[in-house]
Amino acid sequence: MDENKETQTKMKTPPIVSPQEWEAARQQLLVKEKELTRARDAMAAARRRMPWMVVEKEYVFDGPNGKVSLLDLFEERPQLIVYRAFFEPGVFGWPDHACRGCSLGADQVSHLSHLNARDTTLAYVSRAPQTDIERLKARMEWEMPWYTITDDFDKDFGVDEWHGHNVFFRDSDNRIFRTYFIHDRGDEAMGSTWNYLDLTPLGRQEVWEDSPEGYPQTAPYKWWNWHDEYATSTSPDPKWVKVVDNAVATANLNE
Incomplete structure (x- = not known):
């Protein structure tokens, strides 16, 4: 028997469910994932307040x-x-x-x-x-x-x-x-x-971050660029800003 197949036959795998049950289970874990994301953001905010x-x-x-x-x-x-x-x-x-x-x-x-x-x-x-x-x-x-x-x-x-x-x-x-x-x-x-x-002490430098007063911050997403064009193109590019604004209007991107 193939070694991988033999290993799989010994695995106690999760149950097989319908698409509706799978989505319900994913939504339950999504709550915990959001908690983890916010905890990670809070840790980064604490780093920005560490003494130097x-x-x-x-x-x-x-x-x-x-x-x-x-x-x-x-x-x-x-x-x-x-x-x-x-x-x-x-x-x-x-x-x-x-x-x-x-x-x-x-x-x-x-x-x-x-x-x-x-x-x-x-x-x-x-x-x-x-x-x-x-x-x-x-x-x-x-x-x-x-x-x-x-x-x-x-x-x-x-x-x-x-x-x-x-x-x-x-x-x-x-x-x-x-x-x-x-x-x-x-x-x-x-x-x-x-x-x-x-x-880093300045973090991502985006407006949604919990940073000390006076720290540099700009709008999220809008500063992004192709890696070969940071030095040559305008940032933020007006066309890209429009793409971001449209996306933010239809989705909760900061969650």
Whole structure:
């Protein structure tokens, strides 16, 4: 017997029901899903009210074009998310691959232009030399900026022995603050534009969000663009705004 068929015969599957019963069951779960969505929004709102920790120590990384600072990693944007990936001697997969878990996460990273459009930069850091990082990125077709740790950055921010995302904010005086940190199973949800933005101190920057007074916010949906046109087209595009307005008028998109 085929192994998959044998496994399926041993599974205690849910009952088979009519379309009407199936829809009723889905509606029951939908109530819980909405509760989960609102709880996730509330968690993101709480993150935006987390106290900040000033980063006074200077850190140096190797980049494709030489030495760079933590401030440089922002790429002149106010928000920075730094993921510590394990790619270095002693890590399973070296030198051909990064850690399998870190690689699985890297495969899920959404197109960075959407994050950049919300003034947010994502960067990966490891201890591998830049020549190895560039070779790995080319093999795996990864596009995120990826730097080499040269000092105690990983130790100072809790990622010297395990992966994790650190979130930073840069103010108008170029002071850097650590605003949030996730690791372990918290990293599992990362990859989508929305989950990254929900980690940041400014959030998605949309008017429906519960954010502190004075935070930048614009209408939802209307800032979206094709990833290859953020730099060249008007945002929000009037034609797209009309599409969104029509959709909002006929559906509850914010639920």
